[in-house]
Amino acid sequence: MAGWNEAAVRRALRLYFIAGSVNCSSPLDVLRAAIEGGATMFQYREKGAGALEGKAKLALGMQLRDCCREAGIPFIVNDDIELAIALDADGIHVGQEDAPAGDIRRLVGAGRIVGVSAHTVEEARQAIADGADYLGIGPIFPTSSKDDARAVQGTRLLEELRNAGIALPLVAIGGLTADNAAIAIRSGADGVSVISAVAAAPSPRLAVRQLLAAVASALQGR
Numbered sequence: 264m265a266g267w268n269e270a271a272v273r274r275a276l277r278l279y280f281i282a283g284s285v286n287c288s289s290p291l292d293v294l295r296a297a298i299e300g301g302a303t304m305f306q307y308r309e310k311g312a313g314a315l316e317g318k319a320k321l322a323l324g325m326q327l328r329d330c331c332r333e334a335g336i337p338f339i340v341n342d343d344i345e346l347a348i349a350l351d352a353d354g355i356h357v358g359q360e361d362a363p364a365g366d367i368r369r370l371v372g373a374g375r376i377v378g379v380s381a382h383t384v385e386e387a388r389q390a391i392a393d394g395a396d397y398l399g400i401g402p403i404f405p406t407s408s409k410d411d412a413r414a415v416q417g418t419r420l421l422e423e424l425r426n427a428g429i430a431l432p433l434v435a436i437g438g439l440t441a442d443n444a445a446i447a448i449r450s451g452a453d454g455v456s457v458i459s460a461v462a463a464a465p466s467p468r469l470a471v472r473q474l475l476a477a478v479a480s481a482l483q484g485r
């Protein structure tokens with residue numbers, strides 16, 4: 264995989280949809296609808312009670328990857344380095360509790376996207392030193408999609424990171440909706456990543472459209 268330079272990653276973060284089988288009954292259908300609505304990046308996150316394992320996890324990943332490939336959007340795997348390599352994913356996303364980002368970068372090489380969740384300026388600087396391509400910053404707002412989410416931090420860290428001169432692509436996560444996405448963008452995020460605002464929406468396609476419209480107009484006003 265090549266071609267996801269910093270500008271491409273920044274653009275791809277605009278509407279970063281995350282899901283697995285725990286978040287919706289048919290992740291493939293929801294992903295298709297999200298892509299129709301204009302989703303710019305996807306993360307396969309197979310986590311939580313009842314999450315698939317082994318062959319079933321791989322099989323769903325293959326379907327989701329093929330869907331992203333067809334649409335030309337980056338396909339990212341959450342946490343699982345072996346799965347990311349087996350699926351020839353465009354990248355991997357790791358949290359602070361997962362394998363160190365430096366190890367991940369060495370394992371996946373330069374051609375794949377590495378995303379890292381950061382909760383402090385120090386963690387952000389370390390992730391950048393380790394070779395991260397983007398940082399996930401959250402939870403900005405309360406979320407019920409992550410069992411072990413940290414305390415809600417609002418937009419403070421986004422602002423701190425930009426004020427500290429950190430220019431790396433940043434994506435806001437946690438409780439983001441079309442109604443509050445603009446706040447995160449105005450605070451320095453390049454986009455929003457969402458689970459429930461799309462996976463649990465009556466129309467995922469419309470939900471993505473509305474989120475994207477909110478992000479685009481906030482980016483214009485910056």
Ligand code: 3NM
Binds near residue numbers: 401
């Ligand atoms: N990571 P929703 S919050 C996967 O704070 C994840 O790092 C978070 O789901 C973090 O859009 C979160 O439904 C869940 O709130 C986001």
